[in-house]
Amino acid sequence: MPNIKSAKKRVRQADKQKIRNKVIRSFIKNLRKKTIEVLNSKDTTKEKGFEILCEYKKKVDQTWAKGVFKRNKSSRLASKMDALYYKNFIAKDKKTEA
Numbered sequence: 876m877p878n879i880k881s882a883k884k885r886v887r888q889a890d891k892q893k894i895r896n897k898v899i900r901s902f903i904k905n906l907r908k909k910t911i912e913v914l915n916s917k918d919t920t921k922e923k924g925f926e927i928l929c930e931y932k933k934k935v936d937q938t939w940a941k942g943v944f945k946r947n948k949s950s951r952l953a954s955k956m957d958a959l960y961y962k963n964f965i966a967k968d969k970k971t972e973a
Contacts, residue, residue, distance in 0.1 A: 899943045906934055907952070914959050921964045928960045 877883050910931045914924050932953045939949035 896943045899938055899941070903934060903938055903944075903952075906931055907956075910956060911959065914956070914963055919963075921968075924960055924964055928956055931956055 877886060910927055913919055913927045919927075935944070935949045935952050938944045939946055944952075
């Protein structure tokens with residue numbers, strides 16, 4: 876246990892940040908599951924999928940801005956969703972055109 880006043884404050888701040896980060900991480904994990912479910916759904920349109928994708932990417936970027944995720948992790952999460960969107964909507968359109 877710290878004896879210095881500033882060290883005590885840092886412990887309190889770290890505890891608050893730990894709780895906040897845990898809530899945000901679980902929110903992103905649930906959002907990721909929902910986004911994957913929507914993107915893989917057969918009845919989802921291209922526009923609806925793009926809307927969901929943009930919302931997901933926005934939230935992931937916010938977690939990076941708040942310092943919950945590092946830049947590479949947030950970029951990796953967004954990139955994986957982009958790839959899933961491409962696979963389910965863009966690639967299928969190209970196949971049907973050809």
